[in-house]
Amino acid sequence: xxxxxxxxxxxxxxxxxxxxxxxxxxRQPRQNSGEDRDNGFVRYFLGKAESNGGIPALDKExxxxxxxxxxxxxxxxxxxxxQEFRVIPDLAGKRPQLTKEPVPGKKN
Numbered sequence: 001x002x003x004x005x006x007x008x009x010x011x012x013x014x015x016x017x018x019x020x021x022x023x024x025x026x027r028q029p030r031q032n033s034g035e036d037r038d039n040g041f042v043r044y045f046l047g048k049a050e051s052n053g054g055i056p057a058l059d060k061e062x063x064x065x066x067x068x069x070x071x072x073x074x075x076x077x078x079x080x081x082x083q084e085f086r087v088i089p090d091l092a093g094k095r096p097q098l099t100k101e102p103v104p105g106k107k108n
Contacts, residue, residue, distance in 0.1 A: 043061060
C-alpha cells in the first residue's frame with residue numbers, strides 16, 4: 001500500500017449527514033394526445049376488423065389518440081394515426097429542395 005501523504009476524507013453515508021426526508025411524488029399532467037388533432041395534423045382511424053393485414057383498411061375516424069386506444073381495445077382491432085402533407089418545391093438554389101407542409105384535417 002502506497003501512502004502519498006494526502007489524507008482522504010472520511011466516507012460518510014447519506015443517512016449520517018442528512019436527516020430523513022420523505023420523497024413526495026407529484027403527478028405531472030399528461031400531454032394532451034389530441035393536441036395535434038386540434039391543429040389538424042394527425043387523424044386517428046380504427047382498422048376494419050376483416051382486414052387481412054396486407055393493405056390497411058380504414059374504418060371509423062375518432063377524435064383523439066386516447067379514444068382510438070380505447071375503441072381499438074374494445075373492438076379488438078388496430079388503429080392508425082394518419083398525417084397528411086403537401087409537398088412544397090424550393091427551386092431557388094443550385095440544388096432543388098422538397099419540403100413538406102402539414103395539411104389541416106377536416107373539422108368535425
